[in-house]
Amino acid sequence: MLRHIKEIAIKDLRLEFRTKSTLNFMLLFALITSMMFSISVPFQSIQGTAPGLLWLVFLFVGLMGFSRAFLREVELGTLDGLKSAPVSPSDILLGKVIYNLVLVLIMEAIIVPVFIGLFDLEIGNLPLAFLVITTGNAGFVVVSSSLSTLVLRARSRELLAPLIMFPVIYPVISTTISGLRMAMGGGVLMDVKNEFILLVSFIIIMLIVSLLTFEYALED
């Protein structure tokens, strides 16, 4: 139900903006990584490697940050409150997905301009680049939000979550980098049509699988 999804997402955003525990960490980590790349990658080769490096920044922060939405509920013990409330597991998952999407949009709005500035990048089609990054991140968010529940009861869950996510999101990584390279080269929407079809299909399939299996992932 849309009302439940909205309430869960708003509650998570309110908690995050109040404590900034995940957002500050993600931004700081993204800035440090971007600066490390900027001083270690030769200037001549930056235009070719930039799409991969930029996505690597999002990958690092996403692998650690997106799973926090569920891990925080487990640490606080409030996941039981959501499970006993008249809320379907799908509503809980979609609420977390929307929360993570907002986080990633904030990240993009800050990190992409910083990255462009640090590397003095020439982006042929900036709106398309943003669209590709956002679509790729949406796929990443769907996968990480649902898979993070599989490790909720594991002892080393923070370490385990990236390990199980990486193989699943590999298609997103390779497709987004390819699309981003074309957008940076001045390509138009039609040039990245195949990448978009692949990314959107991936998101839809993963979302359906997640919604179908999430109830079991939440069980004791």
Added chain:
Amino acid sequence: MKAIEISNLVKRYGNFTALRDVSLEVNIGDSWAILGPNGAGKTTLIRIISGQAKPTGGEVKVFGVSSNEFTEEIKRRIGILSHNHLLYEDLTAWENLIFYGRLYGVEGIEDVAEDMLRKMGLIGRADDPVRTFSRGMKQKLAIARALIHSPDLVILDEPTSGLDVRSRKDLADMVSSLKRDGKTVLFTTHNLEEVSEFCSYVAILHRGRLLGTRRVGGEPLEDYYLRLVEDASTH
């Protein structure tokens, strides 16, 4: 229709069996204590009744609906007060009640939340984050959270643990008030004294087995409990 019907309930976690062949019936309006030591399976039983966990075998029905098919309507009729208070520490008392109230679809939630906070004596701290509250204040807010939607079945899972004398008295008053209002109350405890204080019936749970049930009164509860545990150990 019964408030709770449990038949041949089994719950396993891997090789560990938390509940073995548990059967129990609770009438609407009754107040029951589930008495047992730590590790007896009380919380597991509560988690299944409240829809947080699914049984491995057997069946649990709440107001006639199987726990495997719990609808939102059934969950709306259950309120749970866990030993974990289920509150968001960085949200204010007000925000916690509004959040849960909206999840439960409470109409006029702002008025209901204000009324609840006033009843619990927390209205002056409504806008303070829960992490600044004492244990007793958190427990009062947890009670308000559990009752925000006026549930017909109230489940209290070891609610007195860590409470001071005053908060314990408030809790006892709250349970009495629920019983007067005709609510069904299910209360877990490992404390014999609390059984007669809070409930009319008792079920003895030991190592995942339900050893016996009876009305409170008559034979001293301690003797009854020890006799059942001894019988279970010898058989």
